[in-house]
Amino acid sequence: GDSVTQMEGPVTLSEEAFLTINCTYTATGYPSLFWYVQYPGEGLQLLLKATKADDKGSNKGFEATYRKETTSFHLEKGSVQVSDSAVYFCALGSGANSKLTFGKGITLSVRP
């Protein structure tokens, strides 16, 4: 079945550091890929998405490229801020009912 694997966390960075969060997936067919973010005390928010190979999703300075050859969708940001502290989930969407399959999530803490 479909699955998503995220790098182990947590991750702690200093403000303005470069961020990479790894995500790889296993799926049949051609899934859509997503990054969701969960800020403390809030629900899941869609951060960015890519629907086909080589697409790049971007939002709020974050980027991720759909790499079919390596089945990856790594999240990057050039300069993190304290306000980026949250839990980040990689997910894939597949099937006729559009169900989402999530990774375990990774906690990012950014210190001033």
Added chain:
Amino acid sequence: ETGVTQSPTHLIKTRGQQVTLRCSSQSGHNTVSWYQQALGQGPQFIFQYYREEENGRGNFPPRFSGLQFPNYSSELNVNALELDDSALYLCASSGPGQGAYEQYFGPGTRLTVT
């Protein structure tokens, strides 16, 4: 435009009891999906409702059931509660005209089973 809302926010139940969680979808959205998020884990797909019919189900036992109403709001019912049912239950809605699989989540209901 209101977002996805869920009620109640928190709930404490005893093992063996039954619980009903409620979700109002975002305006214009006709599809509702439910997910269970255990502590420290990613959300797991329970099932989806589209036009009042179940439209796919994850690996959850039949004691997890749901409904969708004509106004597209939805309920999740769990019978014979077990300790492992303690989790955050998330509702997500999506609608026509959106990108495939783009779902908008509510804040969740935190269920504790003692």
